[in-house]
Amino acid sequence: MAPIQLTAIITPKPGKAERFLELFNMCAQYVQANEPYVHRYELHRGIKDLNDGKEQFVVLEGYDDQEALDKHMKCPPVLVMLEALEKEQLMDIQLIRTAASPGIKSRI
Incomplete structure (x- = not known):
């Protein structure tokens, strides 16, 4: 079967960001310890000052x-x-399934 890539854009409800982070961290720790078939599980936090607050x-x-x-x-x-x-009711979420496209993979 083909690899699955997901991108989620998450906008927490006011005052709910820390709760989301707590839950995500719990999941990330579990993934790291127990799920070798998950090859990417990354969280990127937007910079509020550069994203209209x-x-x-x-x-x-x-x-x-x-x-x-x-x-x-x-x-x-x-x-x-x-x-x-x-x-x-922590957030609004947009989930996008993606496939490999032209570009440069991470060099890190």
Whole structure:
């Protein structure tokens, strides 16, 4: 199967950014320790002063295939995060599935 790449643009509701970061960190720690089929799980925080004062995050995720993504979405911390996102109405999110395109891969 083909690799899966996801990009999420996240805009937290006012006062909810730290709660989102807490949940994301919990997921990231779990991914690092338990999910070798997740090859990218990065969070980038927007610079408020350069983004009209808006708090925003970009999350970049990469999975071996659809099966890996499905498995990740069922792991305990992700389920906790999804429940919190719904109950606490933490943010607006735009999710984009991407494929490899022309350009330069990270040289880091």
